[in-house]
Amino acid sequence: MTGKMAIVGDGDSIMVFKAAGVATFPVTDEKKARETLRRIASEYKIIFLTEELAAPLCDFLKRFDEEPYPVVLVIPSNKGGTGYGEEFLKGAMERALGVDILFNNEK
Amino acid sequence: MARLNVNPTRMELKKLKARLSTAVRGHKLLKDKSDEMIRRFTVIIRENKALRDEVEAELAQTLKQFSVARSVTPAYSAETAFSMPTVAVKAECGVKSVMGVDVPDVSLIEEKRVDGLPYAFSEITSEADHSVGKISALLPKLIKLAQTEKTVRLLADEIERNKRRVNALEYIMIPQLEETIKYIRDKLDENERASIVRLMKVKSKQ
Numbered sequence: 001m002t003g004k005m006a007i008v009g010d011g012d013s014i015m016v017f018k019a020a021g022v023a024t025f026p027v028t029d030e031k032k033a034r035e036t037l038r039r040i041a042s043e044y045k046i047i048f049l050t051e052e053l054a055a056p057l058c059d060f061l062k063r064f065d066e067e068p069y070p071v072v073l074v075i076p077s078n079k080g081g082t083g084y085g086e087e088f089l090k091g092a093m094e095r096a097l098g099v100d101i102l103f104n105n106e107k
Numbered sequence: 108m109a110r111l112n113v114n115p116t117r118m119e120l121k122k123l124k125a126r127l128s129t130a131v132r133g134h135k136l137l138k139d140k141s142d143e144m145i146r147r148f149t150v151i152i153r154e155n156k157a158l159r160d161e162v163e164a165e166l167a168q169t170l171k172q173f174s175v176a177r178s179v180t181p182a183y184s185a186e187t188a189f190s191m192p193t194v195a196v197k198a199e200c201g202v203k204s205v206m207g208v209d210v211p212d213v214s215l216i217e218e219k220r221v222d223g224l225p226y227a228f229s230e231i232t233s234e235a236d237h238s239v240g241k242i243s244a245l246l247p248k249l250i251k252l253a254q255t256e257k258t259v260r261l262l263a264d265e266i267e268r269n270k271r272r273v274n275a276l277e278y279i280m281i282p283q284l285e286e287t288i289k290y291i292r293d294k295l296d297e298n299e300r301a302s303i304v305r306l307m308k309v310k311s312k313q
Contacts (some may be wrong), residue, residue: 002216003200005250016173019239020246021196045200046213046253065260068202068211073253076163077170085159089152089259096148096263 003045003069008036013050013077022048030056037072045069050077051084110287115294123291127284134276141269144206148262151205155255162245162252169241176235198250208265210258215247 006023007014018024025040027033033053037060040047047070054061054074064072074084093100113119201212 002197003213005196005198012174012177013170015177016170016235016238016242019235020242022246045211046198046250048249048253065264068209068257068261069200071211071213071253071257073249073256075249076167085163088256089156089159092259092263093152096266097145101149101152 004043005046005048006040006044007048007050008033008040009048009050009053009077017048027053033057034060041070045071047072049074051075052077054084109283110290111283113287113291115291117295120288120291120295123284123288127281127288130276130280130284134273134281137269137273137276140206141266141273144208144262144266144269147205148259148266151255151262152259155252155259158248158252158255162248165241165245165248169238169245172241173235173238176238196246205258205262206265208261210261211254213250213254215250 004023006025007017008025008027010028011026014024014026023044025036027036030053033049034057037047037049037057041064049057049061049072051074061072064070074088076084090100111123113123197216199214199216202209203212204210
């Protein structure tokens with residue numbers, strides 16, 4: 001089974017992905033992002049989403065956690081990372097293991 | 108611990124004993140499953156962390172470079188140059204099973220483009236070429252990260268669910284069954300003693 005890839009984000013960050021051959025969906029606000037995700041979720045298997053948009057959509061993104069596809073990956077935009085990835089890892093670790101095995105040496 | 112609401116009969120006792128042995132066996136199996144899942148989870152989450160750090164660093168650098176490249180190009184020519192990609196990247200999407208959890212298994216389908224870049228060299232600066240090339244090179248890693256991160260999510264959910272099951276068996280089901288079995292046994296013994304005493308009394312009056 002082959003799947004297509006898409007990126008949802010603000011225009012500046014995602015243009016370079018377009019040149020690389022990833023389908024792009026420029027959105028600027030939370031509401032639009034939600035609509036777009038809902039629309040493309042069945043068509044695209046892998047969806048990249050920029051961090052600024054992902055943060056308010058946290059609960060909405062949970063619905064994708066039930067099935068293997070689509071895979072939604074949150075990536076930093078051109079404004080730099082917001083630490084979303086780290087937060088996510090911490091949350092998952094806490095739920096599954098109850099202890100922090102990755103970041104404890106940093107504090 | 109509350110005992111189950113059953114009649115103290117031999118029949119019930121037999122049924123409950125069977126249920127208890129199933130529950131104990133199930134508990135052991137689930138506990139083993141949980142241990143193994145946690146072991147795999149720790150491996151995957153470490154991998155995920157390493158990959159995430161790497162990808163974020165490279166992506167940040169590439170995007171920064173690209174914004175520089177874009178700023179020296181007129182907006183409209185950049186728009187037109189980048190909005191006509193020559194290739195559409197596709198990924199092979201399979202499903203594999205990690206401890207009974209279906210997780211995505213993705214790999215990039217390599218498609219060699221003819222000229223390398225989707226626009227003429229005269230339109231765009233070389234910085235942009237460079238960043239487009241870098242993004243293309245980064246895609247396999249991004250996909251790998253997407254896959255591991257999804258695996259982490261799915262596995263974390265499954266571990267949580269499994270833990271709940273193990274705890275329900277260990278702290279609710281099994282004690283309840285044990286207590287009920289004990290209650291029925293006591294009751295049956297008591298009945299037996301009562302009937303013996305009754306018989307003895309009847310006999311002594313004769």
